[in-house]
Amino acid sequence: MTKTEKLAVFSHLNGEWAPCGLLSLTQDGVCTVGSTFAYGTRYIDRANALEIDPVALALKNKPEIKGKALLPPAGLTLFGGIRDAAPDAWGRRVIESKLKVPPNSLPESVYLLHAGSDRVGALDIRPNLQSGEMIGVGEIRTLQYLMEAADRIEEGLPIPANLEPIFVAGTALGGARPKATIRDNAGCLWLAKFSGRNETVNLPWVEYGTLQLAREVGFVVPSVKVEKIGDRSVMLIQRFDRYWDQPDSQPVHAGADTLVLDRPGNGRIEKRLAFISGLTLLGCHETESITKSYGDLANAIRKYCHPAVVMADTKDLFRRMVYNIFVTNKDDHLRNHGFVWDPELMGWRLSPLYDVTPNTSVAQDRYLHLSVGPRGRYAHLDNALAAHSLFRLSERRAAEMIAQVWEKVRQWKVSFEVSGVPGEQIDKVQTAFRHIDDISTAELRKKTK
Template sequence: MISKASATECFVYITLPGETSAVTAGKFVLSQNARNDALGQFVYRSKYLEDPRAVEIDPVELKLSKRTYETVRLNGVFGALRDAGPDYWGRRVIEKHAGKAQFGELDYLLESPDDRAGALDFGVNTEPPAPKRQFNQTIDLEKLQALADAVVRDDLPNDPQAQQVQDLMLLGTSMGGARPKAVVQTDGALWVAKFNRADDSWNNTRVEYAMLRLARECGLVTPESRIETVGGKDVLLVKRFDREKATKGYTRARMVSGLTILRSEEAPEARQNWSYPVLVEELRRIVEEPKKDAKELFRRVCFNALISNTDDHPRNHAIIAQEKNWKLSPAYDLTPSTPVSLERRDLALDCGDQGRYANANNILSQHARFLLDRPEAEQIVNDMKAQVERAWYDTMRSHGVSEQDAERISTAFVYPGFSL
């Protein structure tokens, strides 16, 4: 448990490619500058820089170097470190477990369990601790669902010694998004288990599962997924693409979000900097196969527009590196919405000359920045529109979405404004 005073420094550990245990990459210090702004400083450890296996923490801000990196953005926390921290749901779990709501940014990093996304970990000791290598099993899903329900209802004991509170950190904290989740181990792999909420308008787990399948039918790269039904409730399992089973544990891929690539943040005033054309240009400078990944990102923009996924914010895009080179991660968090307007719907990021407008002509207006010529881009848009129009209902129903839920969501798909 962290001390009452917020932490101001920590060591940053990294699991190198092909390894299952971490080494110390460097030290991070959070202080204030002369103007009382939060100032973050990071320096790589000399021993790490001398290691021939050393890899950069991220290709945007923290490249391998002897220099001391500094930032006043994001309350002094570098983007790649923030990406390894807990999401909204994870912060809520940590706060409930600790019995308080006042945490500094570093405290969240230090309090997160080993399920965090990517290859980083954090601690107060110079050398990293041994990995715990203990994970929930699918037989724990009913218990985890009950814990998630209790967090959503704000119905947990205040006593930090209570068993429910002690069990709370079994839930996932760092895999993106605000929905209840946990990490489980089954079939020799790690999976993110996503739970429904009592106040959901439809069976979200079934619908998201169907969207992952529909995305594959449209040619997108998505992680392996499946549905488990436990205690009469559906749980979506999505295989983690930042972990691979090895003899002594799990190797870990580095992971950096689109938010970090854009050098942006989640505050409303920063959203003017959220842009798919800018994201793809930055992506092209980083990844090993720019043309392949640029085309894949273009397809995702089209798919998000066609299913009215208006929650396609930059943290729902990422690059990963299982070895030294970076690539676009599989698509994740693909969820439809049902805005009232039939003429205009907006994505979370600008996607063309008309800003965030989820419209075919708007998306096509920036085709060149995705390294596509106009005819190829038009073919992608037309083919995907036809596929979603033709298959969304059958895909939903064949993957367990009820007829009632399919009807509720029907206006999400190929809304009229897409083709205006």
């Protein structure tokens, strides 16, 4: 039976929650069949109002949308910016375990409401405008309990009372791997990604090493570290959608500038950066991700990101594509490409790098999730170079960028060793890292010299 439910959407502005608008969800059982959203008239008049997403809910022409119920783009049933505030695979499993229901048995409104106020980005979804925020992030000392709870959820076992913090710390998060949001002793927010009991490769260590290598390449990467819990590993990555600053401070650039503002104290308050995924920027459904390309993302950057960052972001996107080819990161789907709202520019920009995990393989021909160039998803540097014009790069400049990435990636083992990645894990993952001779022609290699 079809039912329409109204939910209140809040936006975090300069350290405080503000009512943003009303979301109407039309649902038929567990299926969302449609939705509308209307910005609040007071909210839309605010000078610092954040738009939920730039595709369907942009605030460029406020008088035109004021008081109107807006629809999702391209026949979608839910707005991309709202979908990004909802839990993905792992968060949904945690909520289902909490409510003791079978997988995928809840309507979207329930997942949205149970994700909690520490979800990614700067939005919160509540039953009504009078509802308060739902806070309950774990602490470093609860990591062992959170890992134990995550194991039980993976195995389909009930969660005892002493492990129930997972129901708050783990509900707001995306991806399929077990994870939870925690605060360290200073009060800073981190995402904890757990190793699985039966994993042949220690993914926390491998992802940690790959992100540290990416930092050496020159990407903006949040702080990362690995904690040992018994014989298990946990990778902690700084939540790049949070930073600490004075309440009345001047706006700062998102990314490298906000990542260093990672400590409370001296009157600083926690502020949030709005976040959307590549899915939202392309206005498409999850099932369409594999049909999209890095060139599509570059076009969307030019269309929706702030003009001041378009050139730098499209260059960085090209380098990320090349890096993914070198490290065989096949998990480069559109949810793993993010964009944040820059408080100083008052516009969207490419987020810091996250979720880069090498995939071991003995195959010579490999493929990414997103299309690379004229040969589709084929993970080959000639395919990447052939797409240079999509990023507004000359062939010569694109070849130089490939060479710059290779200069660091060729020393990946040294980088992993310096970062403390155990030797046996380096051995296990070595087939993921490609030598330039194996993924390029002699003609391309001449162009990179």
